[in-house]
Amino acid sequence: MTNSKVEGVRTGKRWVSIPDGTKVRFRQDGREGIIDGLTELVVDPGRNPDSRTQYRINVGDPDRILAIEDDLMVLTDADGVVLMVKQKGEYRRVVTQQLQAVFAADRFVRAA
Numbered sequence: 001m002t003n004s005k006v007e008g009v010r011t012g013k014r015w016v017s018i019p020d021g022t023k024v025r026f027r028q029d030g031r032e033g034i035i036d037g038l039t040e041l042v043v044d045p046g047r048n049p050d051s052r053t054q055y056r057i058n059v060g061d062p063d064r065i066l067a068i069e070d071d072l073m074v075l076t077d078a079d080g081v082v083l084m085v086k087q088k089g090e091y092r093r094v095v096t097q098q099l100q101a102v103f104a105a106d107r108f109v110r111a112a
Helices: 091-098
Strands: 024-028 030-038 054-060 063-067 072-076 108-110
Touching: 030 063
Parallel strands: 072 108
Antiparallel strands: 024 030, 024 072, 030 054, 054 063
16 A cells, blocks of 8 residues: 555655654645644544644644645755754755655745
8 A cells, every 4th residue: 555646746655754843834825834743633634644643733832733744835945955943954854855755846845
């Protein structure tokens, strides 16, 4: 069984969770936030590819929003490296490689 999607959003065969601290932008309204974990207390029918969870997104203390990965774009720096809170460049590059293995290129966007 694979987690690939016909729409071309996912390019890999397995689900890789976006790590905590990763900066993201909502596709619909452009709001930005930071991944603050996963929750299995899902009331919305939308789920991540693991079929159990949604991401908690910190959009400003104390506000958190639940979202699925299809609703999110990963923010990068000018060099295309994923932006993360409190993480050094080496770790960010590893995370970038992991996410690029499962997400299409259009899921990464340079931060303003």
